[in-house]
Amino acid sequence: MATVTPPSDPESDPRVKAVFDDIRQTRGSDFINNVWRYLAFDPALLEQTWAEVKAVMATPSALEPKVKEMIYAAVSIANSCEYCTHSHLAAARAKSMTPEEFTDFLRVVSSAGKTNQLLNALRIPVDAAFQMGKE
Amino acid sequence: MATVTPPSDPESDPRVKAVFDDIRQTRGSDFINNVWRYLAFDPALLEQTWAEVKAVMATPSALEPKVKEMIYAAVSIANSCEYCTHSHLAAARAKSMTPEEFTDFLRVVSSAGKTNQLLNALRIPVDAAFQMGKE
Amino acid sequence: MATVTPPSDPESDPRVKAVFDDIRQTRGSDFINNVWRYLAFDPALLEQTWAEVKAVMATPSALEPKVKEMIYAAVSIANSCEYCTHSHLAAARAKSMTPEEFTDFLRVVSSAGKTNQLLNALRIPVDAAFQMGKE
Amino acid sequence: MATVTPPSDPESDPRVKAVFDDIRQTRGSDFINNVWRYLAFDPALLEQTWAEVKAVMATPSALEPKVKEMIYAAVSIANSCEYCTHSHLAAARAKSMTPEEFTDFLRVVSSAGKTNQLLNALRIPVDAAFQMGKE
Amino acid sequence: MATVTPPSDPESDPRVKAVFDDIRQTRGSDFINNVWRYLAFDPALLEQTWAEVKAVMATPSALEPKVKEMIYAAVSIANSCEYCTHSHLAAARAKSMTPEEFTDFLRVVSSAGKTNQLLNALRIPVDAAFQMGKE
Amino acid sequence: MATVTPPSDPESDPRVKAVFDDIRQTRGSDFINNVWRYLAFDPALLEQTWAEVKAVMATPSALEPKVKEMIYAAVSIANSCEYCTHSHLAAARAKSMTPEEFTDFLRVVSSAGKTNQLLNALRIPVDAAFQMGKE
Numbered sequence: 001m002a003t004v005t006p007p008s009d010p011e012s013d014p015r016v017k018a019v020f021d022d023i024r025q026t027r028g029s030d031f032i033n034n035v036w037r038y039l040a041f042d043p044a045l046l047e048q049t050w051a052e053v054k055a056v057m058a059t060p061s062a063l064e065p066k067v068k069e070m071i072y073a074a075v076s077i078a079n080s081c082e083y084c085t086h087s088h089l090a091a092a093r094a095k096s097m098t099p100e101e102f103t104d105f106l107r108v109v110s111s112a113g114k115t116n117q118l119l120n121a122l123r124i125p126v127d128a129a130f131q132m133g134k135e
Numbered sequence: 136m137a138t139v140t141p142p143s144d145p146e147s148d149p150r151v152k153a154v155f156d157d158i159r160q161t162r163g164s165d166f167i168n169n170v171w172r173y174l175a176f177d178p179a180l181l182e183q184t185w186a187e188v189k190a191v192m193a194t195p196s197a198l199e200p201k202v203k204e205m206i207y208a209a210v211s212i213a214n215s216c217e218y219c220t221h222s223h224l225a226a227a228r229a230k231s232m233t234p235e236e237f238t239d240f241l242r243v244v245s246s247a248g249k250t251n252q253l254l255n256a257l258r259i260p261v262d263a264a265f266q267m268g269k270e
Numbered sequence: 271m272a273t274v275t276p277p278s279d280p281e282s283d284p285r286v287k288a289v290f291d292d293i294r295q296t297r298g299s300d301f302i303n304n305v306w307r308y309l310a311f312d313p314a315l316l317e318q319t320w321a322e323v324k325a326v327m328a329t330p331s332a333l334e335p336k337v338k339e340m341i342y343a344a345v346s347i348a349n350s351c352e353y354c355t356h357s358h359l360a361a362a363r364a365k366s367m368t369p370e371e372f373t374d375f376l377r378v379v380s381s382a383g384k385t386n387q388l389l390n391a392l393r394i395p396v397d398a399a400f401q402m403g404k405e
Numbered sequence: 406m407a408t409v410t411p412p413s414d415p416e417s418d419p420r421v422k423a424v425f426d427d428i429r430q431t432r433g434s435d436f437i438n439n440v441w442r443y444l445a446f447d448p449a450l451l452e453q454t455w456a457e458v459k460a461v462m463a464t465p466s467a468l469e470p471k472v473k474e475m476i477y478a479a480v481s482i483a484n485s486c487e488y489c490t491h492s493h494l495a496a497a498r499a500k501s502m503t504p505e506e507f508t509d510f511l512r513v514v515s516s517a518g519k520t521n522q523l524l525n526a527l528r529i530p531v532d533a534a535f536q537m538g539k540e
Numbered sequence: 541m542a543t544v545t546p547p548s549d550p551e552s553d554p555r556v557k558a559v560f561d562d563i564r565q566t567r568g569s570d571f572i573n574n575v576w577r578y579l580a581f582d583p584a585l586l587e588q589t590w591a592e593v594k595a596v597m598a599t600p601s602a603l604e605p606k607v608k609e610m611i612y613a614a615v616s617i618a619n620s621c622e623y624c625t626h627s628h629l630a631a632a633r634a635k636s637m638t639p640e641e642f643t644d645f646l647r648v649v650s651s652a653g654k655t656n657q658l659l660n661a662l663r664i665p666v667d668a669a670f671q672m673g674k675e
Numbered sequence: 676m677a678t679v680t681p682p683s684d685p686e687s688d689p690r691v692k693a694v695f696d697d698i699r700q701t702r703g704s705d706f707i708n709n710v711w712r713y714l715a716f717d718p719a720l721l722e723q724t725w726a727e728v729k730a731v732m733a734t735p736s737a738l739e740p741k742v743k744e745m746i747y748a749a750v751s752i753a754n755s756c757e758y759c760t761h762s763h764l765a766a767a768r769a770k771s772m773t774p775e776e777f778t779d780f781l782r783v784v785s786s787a788g789k790t791n792q793l794l795n796a797l798r799i800p801v802d803a804a805f806q807m808g809k810e
Contacts, residue, residue: 001531002259003359031264038259042373049253056246062235067202068243074206075247075387077796078213080350080620083254083261084247085796089543090265100197103582108203110793111191112210112219117615117788118184119218121752121781123760124137124173126218126406129166130225136666138764177778210792212391215485215755220391224408238447241391248387252480253380256347256355261541271801272529273629301534308529312643319523326516332505337472338513344476345517345657348483350620353524353531354517360535370467378473381461382480382489385440388454389488394407394443396488396676399436400495482661485755490661494678508717511661518657522750523650526617526625542799571804578799589793596786602775607742608783614746615787618753623794623801624787630805640737648743651731652750652759658724659758664677664713666758669706670765 002038010040019043019050026058033087057091066095074109137173145175154178154185161193168222192226201230209244272308280310289313289320296328303357327361336365344379407443415445424448424455431463438492462496471500479514542578550580559583559590566598573627597631606635614649677713685715694718694725701733708762732766741770749784 011017019040020032039046057068069092076084089102097105146152154175155167174181192203204227211219224237232240281287289310290302309316327338339362346354359372367375416422424445425437444451462473474497481489494507502510551557560572579586597608609632616624629642637645686692695707714721732743744767751759764777772780 033262062239072247074209075213078210079251081251086265104197110789112207113792114785114789116214116216118785127168130221245384245388249380249384252383303532332509342517344479345483349521351521356531356535374467382477386484386486396491397438400491515654515658519650519654522653573802602779612787614749618750619791621791626805644737652747656754656756667708670761
């Protein structure tokens with residue numbers, strides 16, 4: 001159950017249709033997932049959200065697409081965002097994350113969760129050397 | 136100010152010395168950062184924590200070391216663990232994360248933070264298609 | 271699925287009935303939502319929880335009711351509390367939050383989520399001037 | 406200690422100077438707080454971050470400026486972002502939040518924190534009626 | 541809907557069978573809950589996860605089993621982990637947590653949630669005396 | 676740096692003095708820690724906060740005082756509340772938590788943090804059997 005109601009015929013609004021067309025073209029797929037169907041309740045919010053996701057996640061940049069999806073998923077897991085976790089893990093797989101990489105990812109995020117709790121308990125002072133790039 | 140007091144001469148305990156020696160050898164550096172100096176308050180906890188971090192982060196695996204450090208840092212940022220954020224961003228730099236990759240990383244983690252809030256507000260149902268690996 | 275079982279006939283307990291009556295009178299509605307029906311498993315906990323929510327949220331104070339519900343919802347979204355997000359957004363609407371205000375609210379909470387991640391990554395020192403009320 | 410080093414003479418870069426000038430003009434103040442001084446390490450990131458904060462927080466919209474700052478601060482508190490908490494509470498005060506409103510704000514965010522824990526423990530099913538705007 | 545698919549006949553893999561046998565023997569029960577059935581998708585991850593949970597939670601140590609489950613549940617509630625909250629509250633009950641202790645637990649975790657928000661808003665400096673064990 | 680300024684002579688206000696006297700008597704100590712000194716900026720908020728903490732944490736109940744402090748600290752660690760972590764770990768020690776119990780506590784909270792991340796990534800369905808108290 002969502003806190004907003006998606007429009008029943010979203011593409012009757014030309015602003016929504018333009019965004020959906022761009023999503024389909026950018027991804028080379030006819031599939032429009034729920035986040036965009038529901039965000040169509042407010043075309044301006046839909047446009048802005050898609051523009052940002054497209055610029056950050058679907059535009060070539062320093063990190064490869066698969067790695068960006070894994071970083072996005074890691075944050076979403078830590079923030080307990082169920083939808084984001086599903087959508088960005090699915091995206092990582094669509095962008096060629098292998099089963100071995102996924103298991104490795106799970107090990108890293110869970111070990112991070114472990115030491116995050118440990119260090120938030122111990123409150124150890126940060127080493128001055130970190131500013132110099134030492135590990 | 137930490138919630139534990141580190142031993143003043145940690146390497147006088149042979150179990151601590153063995154861990155510190157392994158840290159130095161694994162990293163090829165004499166630098167021992169504070170988390171290990173403070174964890175020396177309990178040699179068994181030190182041994183177990185280092186064994187896990189070494190196995191997950193300092194052992195060749197499917198993902199490259201730099202990417203693992205960025206994923207680790209992403210979780211730490213979301214969990215607001217100050218020490219972990221500093222130590223794993225420093226490690227990512229030591230493992231050749233470039234300034235361009237760091238800026239890209241910042242864009243991904245902050246956009247994730249944005250849509251995590253948006254989706255946790257909207258509570259949109261998860262698409263069945265995600266199970267199939269669609270984006 | 272909840273971690274407690276609500277009583278099948280909660281108002282047979284006079285302490286529960288007194289709380290439910292007060293909820294109905296305070297809100298001018300016969301609707302008792304699930305949090306109160308489930309909390310009836312422990313009448314003392316029910317009484318204390320309702321007393322606090324009534325004092326903070328249903329008693330005139332410096333901030334208007336609609337604003338208090340939006341602040342409550344903002345915290346609940348960040349803490350990923352699904353029930354609280356639904357109940358306090360519904361309450362904000364019942365207390366006259368407009369669609370335009372809701373969209374504005376979504377923009378603010380998601381931008382906050384974005385810069386929270388960015389600043390928790392950058393760990394920038396707090397300006398001394400903030401103590402003086404400068405922006 | 407931050408994870409980036411701010412440039413020593415940020416306004417020697419014309420892109421940075423343009424952002425700082427716009428901050429000064431928008432706020433009617435010469436004060437540039439640390440987040441902008443540090444973000445100057447990457448002019449593009451500075452431009453994008455300021456553009457979003459200005460659009461969301463410094464442009465007239467459905468909610469009044471003071472209320473937007475309080476909602477922003479509420480999210481920042483829940484996400485334990487120290488810098489954001491200081492900067493947005495200072496901004497709320499600069500935009501005329503009274504001491505009585507601040508205390509009311511503290512009551513609302515702390516009661517939300519309380520029931521967020523309680524409901525995340527009890528995992529009570531969401532009422533279908535919330536979709537209809539019932540409280 | 542999970543992000544992994546559990547094997548249909550997990551115990552046909554001898555490594556999985558060995559872990560399931562150990563779970564049954566350790567708990568004195570034939571019941572294998574979902575987390576183990578799903579983790580069987582990667583036998584090495586299953587082995588490591590069970591080994592850690594067994595060592596920490598099912599091995600005699602300084603704290604009694606019931607108390608450890610309540611501490612585990614408290615962290616899980618704060619991190620909004622739905623599965624973990626259900627499984628560790630069920631485990632606490634199986635290890636003799638009484639209804640009175642459960643209600644007391646709910647009071648403590650919710651009051652902690654309240655003051656966590658309040659203190660993360662106020663950012664009060666930590667007393668030097670805490671290092672000495674003063675309350 | 677806090678977001679409020681504590682009064683310089685808090686006990687000149689009789690409401691503040693009454694609370695401070697009750698804190699001293701309840702704890703059998705002259706030490707008043709910073710949270711109360713700062714909360715004195717608003718006597719009503721001080722009274723309510725102390726009344727709740729006293730009722731929940733300093734009044735005999737089903738769980739022993741030391742265990743309640745550890746549960747409180749566990750939530751505070753997960754919510755990254757620095758002040759609360761220090762104050763409740765100090766309180767647990769003052770109420771006889773042993774070094775062995777503290778190390779055990781650290782193991783439990785860090786393993787919980789680990790599996791919280793793992794399960795928030797895997798999103799495994801909750802077993803119906805948990806409602807029956809099975810582990």
